[in-house]
Each structure stands twice: as structure tokens, then as C-alpha cells.
Amino acid sequence: MAIVLNNKVGVKIATVDVSDMVTAATLNYAFDEIEVTAMGDTAHKFVKGLQSGTLTLSFMNDVASNDILDTLITSWGTTVAVKLLQDTGAAVSDTNKLYTFDILVNNLTPINGTPADISAQDVTFTINSAVTVADTGTF
Amino acid sequence: MDERTAFLVKIGQIPAPVETPKAKSQPKKKEDDDGHSAE
Numbered sequence: 666m667a668i669v670l671n672n673k674v675g676v677k678i679a680t681v682d683v684s685d686m687v688t689a690a691t692l693n694y695a696f697d698e699i700e701v702t703a704m705g706d707t708a709h710k711f712v713k714g715l716q717s718g719t720l721t722l723s724f725m726n727d728v729a730s731n732d733i734l735d736t737l738i739t740s741w742g743t744t745v746a747v748k749l750l751q752d753t754g755a756a757v758s759d760t761n762k763l764y765t766f767d768i769l770v771n772n773l774t775p776i777n778g779t780p781a782d783i784s785a786q787d788v789t790f791t792i793n794s795a796v797t798v799a800d801t802g803t804f
Numbered sequence: 805m806d807e808r809t810a811f812l813v814k815i816g817q818i819p820a821p822v823e824t825p826k827a828k829s830q831p832k833k834k835e836d837d838d839g840h841s842a843e
Contacts, residue, residue, distance in 0.1 A: 678815075679814070679815035679816055679817075680814050680815060680816070681814065681815060730807075730808075730811075731807070731808075731811040735811075736815055739811075739812065739815060739817055740815060740817065743816075743817065745815065745816060746816070
């Protein structure tokens with residue numbers, strides 16, 4: 666058994682390591698199922714179509730220059746590269762795969778919360794490329 | 805490159821400034837005894 670705690674996930678947006686502000690990360694990617702059912706079939710049949718996905722991040726709004734909020738606001742409306750790694754304390758490997766893709770920075774909620782809250786955001790970005798999963802590489 | 809420019813380059817929002825090579829200084833033309841150029 667090789668289950669892992671989720672406390673070492675690494676997140677890089679546009680080459681900026683924002684892991685220390687991220688409180689939750691969810692990568693979801695899938696492909697279209699294109700129906701190819703034809704006469705004579707007794708069940709629906711599908712083939713793999715185009716890929717799509719989303720990246721959902723929860724993070725604290727570090728307002729420091731060149732940090733996460735600055736990176737995302739500056740990248741607003743553009744496509745930037747993202748890297749995700751399960752365990753930043755270990756090298757990329759077969760058991761610690763590196764996920765690389767692009768996101769379209771299409772929404773932000775930079776002001777968010779009540780007086781009792783740490784300013785934070787929960788945002789979902791559309792993935793704007795294929796998701797590459799690698800056993801080698803650098804985070 | 806200032807810190808802000810370096811950051812913008814880092815996140816891919818602007819291309820890295822192209823370092824233009826410094827123009828080589830022209831070698832002085834040899835002058836003859838009269839102070840005229842050798843050409």
C-alpha cells in the first residue's frame with residue numbers, strides 16, 4: 666500500500682512556485698466520449714475524443730509583489746503553464762508523477778471573504794492544453 | 805533588468821529583452837608621419 670498525505674503537493678503557475686499559499690488543489694481531466702454505435706450493435710459504443718479539464722485551486726491571497734495574486738492578475742486573460750506534483754519532497758518518478766499543462770486564467774475573486782477571514786480564493790481554471798503526465802522531469 | 809521586468813519575463817508575459825552586443829571600438833587608423841591617414 667502506498668497512500669500519501671496531501672500536504673506536499675506542489676503547484677507552479679507560470680514558473681512561480683505558489684505551493685505555500687495553496688490550501689487545496691484538484692486536477693480533473695477527461696476526454697470526450699464520441700459515440701460510434703452502429704447498426705448491429707447491442708450496446709452503445711464510444712471512442713476517445715478530445716481532452717479537456719479543469720484545475721481548481723484554493724489559495725490565500727498573498728498580495729506580495731511577484732507572488733500568487735500578482736502572478737494571476739498579471740496573467741489575467743492569458744494562457745500560462747502549470748506544473749503539479751504530489752510530493753515536492755521527492756524527485757519526479759513513476760510513483761510521483763509530474764503533471765504539466767496550460768491554463769487559461771479566465772476568472773479570479775481577489776476580494777473575497779468576511780472580516781473574520783483570511784483573504785482567499787477558490788477558483789477553477791479551464792485547462793487549455795493536453796495534460797502531460799511524466800515519470801521524469803523537474804518540478 | 806529590473807525586478808518587475810524579470811518577473812514578467814519569468815511568468816511569460818513579456819519576452820526576455822535581447823542583449824545587444826556592444827559595438828566593437830573601431831581600431832584607430834594608422835597615421836603617417838605627417839599626421840595623415842594611411843589610406
